[in-house]
Structures are given as C-alpha cells and as structure tokens.
Amino acid sequence: xxxxxxxxxxxxxxxxxxxxxxxxxSDYLIALNAKRCVVxxxxxxxxxxxxxxxxxxxxxKIISKYTHRIHFFSKSFSNKDFIEMLKGENDTLExxxxxxxxxxxxVKPILDFNGDxxxxxxxxxTYPKIDGNMERHYLSSEQKATLYGIQLTVKSVPYQAxxxxxxxxxxxxxxxxxxxxxxLYDVRKVSPVEITEMSSTYPSRNRIFPQNxxxxxxxxxxxxxxxxDAEVINITRQNNxxxxxxxxxxxxxxxxxxxxxxxxxxxxxxxxxxTVNTGYKTDVARNIIELYIHDDQIGPYNKVLPIMPANNxxxxxxxxxxxxxxxxxxxxxxxxxxxxxxxxxxxKIFSEYIETIRSANEQFQEDAxxxxxxxxxxxxxxxxxxxxxxxxxKQIYNKEDVLTKTLPRxxxxxxxxxxxxxxxxxxxxxxxxxxxxxxxxxxY
Numbered sequence: 056x057x058x059x060x061x062x063x064x065x066x067x068x069x070x071x072x073x074x075x076x077x078x079x080x081s082d083y084l085i086a087l088n089a090k091r092c093v094v095x096x097x098x099x100x101x102x103x104x105x106x107x108x109x110x111x112x113x114x115x116k117i118i119s120k121y122t123h124r125i126h127f128f129s130k131s132f133s134n135k136d137f138i139e140m141l142k143g144e145n146d147t148l149e150x151x152x153x154x155x156x157x158x159x160x161x162v163k164p165i166l167d168f169n170g171d172x173x174x175x176x177x178x179x180x181t182y183p184k185i186d187g188n189m190e191r192h193y194l195s196s197e198q199k200a201t202l203y204g205i206q207l208t209v210k211s212v213p214y215q216a217x218x219x220x221x222x223x224x225x226x227x228x229x230x231x232x233x234x235x236x237x238x239l240y241d242v243r244k245v246s247p248v249e250i251t252e253m254s255s256t257y258p259s260r261n262r263i264f265p266q267n268x269x270x271x272x273x274x275x276x277x278x279x280x281x282x283x284d285a286e287v288i289n290i291t292r293q294n295n296x297x298x299x300x301x302x303x304x305x306x307x308x309x310x311x312x313x314x315x316x317x318x319x320x321x322x323x324x325x326x327x328x329x330t331v332n333t334g335y336k337t338d339v340a341r342n343i344i345e346l347y348i349h350d351d352q353i354g355p356y357n358k359v360l361p362i363m364p365a366n367n368x369x370x371x372x373x374x375x376x377x378x379x380x381x382x383x384x385x386x387x388x389x390x391x392x393x394x395x396x397x398x399x400x401x402x403k404i405f406s407e408y409i410e411t412i413r414s415a416n417e418q419f420q421e422d423a424x425x426x427x428x429x430x431x432x433x434x435x436x437x438x439x440x441x442x443x444x445x446x447x448x449k450q451i452y453n454k455e456d457v458l459t460k461t462l463p464r465x466x467x468x469x470x471x472x473x474x475x476x477x478x479x480x481x482x483x484x485x486x487x488x489x490x491x492x493x494x495x496x497x498x499y
Contacts, residue, residue: 057134057138058138059134060093060094060134060138061091061092061132061133061137062091062092062093062094063090064090064091064092066092067081067084067085067089067092068081070092070094070123070162071125071160071162071172071174072162072171072172072174073169073171074169074172074173074174075352075353075354075378076352076353076354077171077174079353079354079357079374080160080174080177080354080355083179083354083355083356084157084179086182087127087129087157087179087180087182088129089127089128089129089157090128090129090130090131091127091128091130091131091132092125092126092127092128093125093126093128093137094123094124094125095123095124095125095126095202096123097121098122098123098124098161099120099122100122100124100161100163100175100176101246102175102176102230102246102247103122103163103175103176103246104120105246105248105249106246106247106248107120109248109252111165118164118165119164122161122162122163122164122175123161123162124159124160124161124162124200125159125160125161125162126156126158126159126200126202126207127156127157127158127159127160128152128155128156128157129155129157130151130152130154130155132148132151132152136148141203149205152202152205152207153205153206153207153208156180156207156208156209157179157209158177158178158179158180158198158200158211159177159178159179159200159209160174160175160177160179161174161175161176161177161215162174162175163175165218173216173218174214174216175215175216176213176214176215177213177214177215178198178200178209178211178212178213178214179209179211179214179356180209180210181193181195181210181211181334181347181356182356188338188339189337189338189344190336190337191334191335191336192334192335192336192337193210193212193333193334193347193356194212194311194312194333194334195210195211195212195333195334196210196211196212196235196238196310197209197210198210198211198213211355212234212235212312212331212333212349212355213230213231213234213235214231214349214351214355215230215231215247215351216351216352217351217352218247223268223269224268224328224351224352225254225268225269225270225273225329226247226250226251226254226269227247227329228274228314228329228330228331228349228351229250229254229269229274229277229278229314230247230250231312231331231333232312232314232331232392233245233281233392235310235311235331235333236283236310236311236312236392239309239310239311239438240283242281242282242283243281245281250277251269253276253277253280253281254269254273254274254276254277255269255273256276256280268327271287271316271388274314274329274390275287275390278392282395283392283395284393284394284395284397285390285391285393286390286391286393286400286401287389287390288302288389288390288391288401288402289387289388290369290386290387290388290389291387291388293369294367295367295369296361296368296369298405299368299369299386299389300343300368301405301408302389302391302401302405303332303335303343304335304433304434304435305401305434305467306391306436307332307334307335308435308436308437309435309436309437309438309441309465311391311392311393311436312331312332312392313331313332313389313390313391314330314331314332314389314390314391315329315330315331315332315348315386315388315389316328316329316386316387316388316389316390317329317330317371317384317385317386317387318384318385318387319375319381319383319384320381320382320383320384320385321380321381321382322382328352330349330350330351331348331349332346332347332348333348333349333355333356334346334347334356335347340431341431341433341475343368344361345358345359345360346359346368346371347359348373350373353373353374353375357373357374358373359371359372359373360372360373362376368386369385369386370383370384370385371385371386372384394465396464396465396486397465397485397486398485398486398487398488399465399467399483399485399486399488399490403489403490404467404483404490405434407469407483407490408432408434408469411469411481412432415430415432415471416430425473429473430472430473431471431472431473431475432469432471432472433469433470433472434468434469434470435467435468435470436465436466436467436468436485437467437468438465438466439462439464439465439466442482443458446458446496449477449498450498450499451496451497451499452496452497452498452499457494457496460494462482462493462494463484463485463486463493464485464486465485465486466482466484466493467482467483467484467490468480468482468483469481469483476498478497478498479495479496479497479498480494480496480498481495482494482495482496
C-alpha cells in the first residue's frame with residue numbers, strides 16, 4: 056500500500072488538535088481557501104530541539120524529540136500525484152505546490168492540560184492586502200521551508216502557542232518579535248527556553264521553570280542580552296488611541312514589531328498579558344481601523360477591533376472578549392525592540408509631531424483656498440536604505456542631491472499630504488538625542 060502524505064481539508068482539525076489555537080488556525084486556513092495538506096513526520100524543529108535539550112529530555116516521562124510539520128496548499132492534488140512527483144514522474148506538480156503554498160504549522164509532541172498537542176513554529180500566509188477600498192499592512196518576511204527537496208517560501212511572521220513548561224506569553228511575544236527583527240538588526244534567533252533563561256537573570260519571586268511569566272524588566276533584560284535595547288511607551292494616561300496608532304504606523308513602516316502589554320479584566324480580577332503587533336488595516340483615508348496581532352493564546356494575525364461606540368483601539372474587541380469572557384481588554388504599555396543607535400525616543404519625536412500638526416492646521420485654516428480636512432500628516436520611521444529606495448522612484452526636487460547626501464542609518468520622517476498627494480517630508484536624525492531636521496524633501 057502506498058505511503059500516505061496528502062490529506063484533504065477535512066483532516067486539518069484532527070492534525071492541529073482541539074486546542075483554542077488549533078481551532079483558530081484550522082478556521083484561518085479555511086478562510087485562506089486551503090484545500091490540501093502534506094504531513095511531514097519526524098520533523099526536527101530547531102526551536103523545539105533546543106527546548107527539548109534544555110528541559111524536556113530531563114523529564115521522567117518519555118517525550119519524543121521529533122515534531123510533525125504540516126504544509127498547506129490552496130490547490131487540490133492527490134496522494135498519487137505527490138508520490139509520482141517524488142519519483143520524478145510528475146514534473147508539473149512542483150511548480151503548482153510553490154505557487155499555491157500557504158505555509159506550515161509545526162505540531163509538538165507535548166500535550167496541554169486538556170490533552171491537545173501544542174502548536175509550535177507556524178508560518179502562514181496573510182490575508183490579501185486589498186480588502187475592497189481598504190488596505191492591510193503586514194510585518195512579514197520571506198520564510199523558507201524544504202519539503203522532501205522542494206524549496207517553498209511564504210511571507211509571514213513566525214508564531215507559536217505558549218508552553219507553560221518553558222514559555223509563557225511574554226517569552227513567546229519576545230520570540231516572535233526577535234524572529235521579526237533578526238535580519239533588520241542582524242541578531243541571532245533564540246528559542247523560547249533561551250529567552251526565558253536570559254530574561255531570568257533579573258531576579259523574580261517566580262521559578263524560572265516551569266515558566267509563569269516575565270515582568271517588563273525581565274523582557275528588557277532579554278533584549279539587552281542580545282545587544283538590543285527596549286523603549287517602553289507608557290500610554291496609561293492617554294484616553295485616546297492617537298499615540299498607539301502613530302506608533303503602530305511608524306514602527307511597522309520600518310519592519311519593527313510592537314509588543315503590547317495588556318491588562319485583562321474579568322469582573323474584579325485582572326491579569327497582564329503580552330502580544331505582538333503584526334499588522335493593521337487602513338480605510339480609504341489611511342486611518343487605522345483594525346490591528347492584527349500574534350497572540351500565543353489565540354493564533355496568528357488575530358483581528359482586533361476597537362470597542363464600540365468609543366472607537367478607541369486602546370480597548371480591544373477580539374476573542375478575549377467574545378470567546379473567553381473577559382469584560383475589558385486595555386493596552387497600557389508598548390515595548391519596542393530597538394537597535395541601540397536609535398537614540399531619538401518615540402516620546403520626543405511624537406511631541407514634535409503633535410506640535411507640527413497643530414502649527415500646520417493653523418496655517419491651513421488661515422488660507423481660504425485650502426481645506427484643512429484634506430491635510431494628512433504622518434510620522435514614519437525608516438532605515439536610510441529603505442527611505443532612499445522609496446525616493447528613487449518618486450518625483451522630488453533636487454533628487455540627485457537628496458539621494459547622494461550622507462544620512463544616518465535611522466530616520467524619522469514627518470510626511471505631509473494634501474488630498475492623498477504627498478508634498479513634503481521633514482527628515483529627522485533617528486540617531487540624535489533630540490529632534491533635529493536634516494532635510495526637507497519636496498515632492499512635485
């Protein structure tokens with residue numbers, strides 16, 4: 056009897072399990088029109104292998120060092136077709152698999168307290184960028200996978216569920232964030248157990264293992280252990296969500312994820328929770344109306360809406376409210392993993408940004424020929440490479456001088472647009488201590 060590799064979408068839930076994360080991912084894949092999966096048995100996952108060596112190999116219970124990796128595709132094909140391809144008898148299927156690849160899920164040989172398998176490293180395709188007249192913006196990079204010699208790629212941010220043995224929510228949030236910035240900052244990738252060990256050099260009353268959660272201070276210690284730094288944005292005194300949305304758009308533009316520190320409130324009890332921002336959606340006026348997060352207790356690219364009618368994205372409406380029964384979910388702090396040379400703090404450039412908006416609105420209101428409601432001012436963060444790459448295809452004055460000018464590695468940009476047409480960039484030194492304008496770039 057031929058070996059079984061290929062399964063239909065009816066088997067997704069049986070492979071992913073009945074955990075909250077397994078059910079979410081199964082539904083997410085169906086929404087992506089996933090039709091087939093290929094199961095890779097006895098797969099050696101690097102992150103799990105390190106966790107196994109440091110923790111699970113020393114347990115009394117015998118736990119396998121192997122995982123299952125499941126690959127998903129939006130095209131139907133048979134087990135016979137797949138075997139023929141492996142034998143070199145089907146030359147066309149390889150291209151089909153590459154074109155219709157949706158990503159993979161690693162399933163660990165560890166069970167949660169309900170007896171369901173834990174979801175390991177997961178890289179899945181995002182929802183489509185365009186949604187009617189709205190647009191989704193994602194933090195993602197090319198993730199590679201080799202399936203029996205077939206080179207597959209998917210643009211994604213790695214996700215995994217928490218494992219209370221070696222990693223609670225803060226550990227997994229750091230793991231996701233560090234996977235996202237590893238190329239940008241040229242830092243090594245670390246497993247959840249390594250993150251927990253590095254973080255726990257800061258004293259705590261809790262045991263290191265089993266892991267019950269990290270404090271903000273311990274999360275900062277982890278980032279500094281990897282020669283990074285952390286900027287903590289305190290938004291507890293801000294009733295509106297303007298600072299949050301500004302930070303989301305600015306740092307996402309530079310490919311930097313934000314770690315949200317949330318307060319979960321159920322009746323009179325509360326708890327802290329950590330998640331990672333992995334995208335957002337904008338309306339036709341480029342206003343942020345939704346967030347996408349990697350939540351270790353829900354799933355990847357989880358949609359977050361503001362609580363209505365306040366329409367304030369500091370207060371979330373997602374599965375924590377609708378499924379898990381919490382009364383309130385509020386963002387209190389944002390942790391930004393930054394390179395140590397990014398010295399211009401968000402709070403300082405944000406104050407400059409607020410003053411710029413006030414001054415510009417006053418000038419527009421004084422001119423009867425201008426409609427101040429059509430004025431849009433954004434705050435964005437760039438690397439010098441990404442900014443000049445963008446300008447290369449734009450129509451700007453003194454283009455040769457701007458492109459050849461020596462600029463620092465990181466730039467804050469306050470961008471002015473009128474009726475959705477950009478007309479000016481104020482470029483600030485991202486490595487300075489205080490806001491310093493380096494260049495005014497005018498568009499035509």
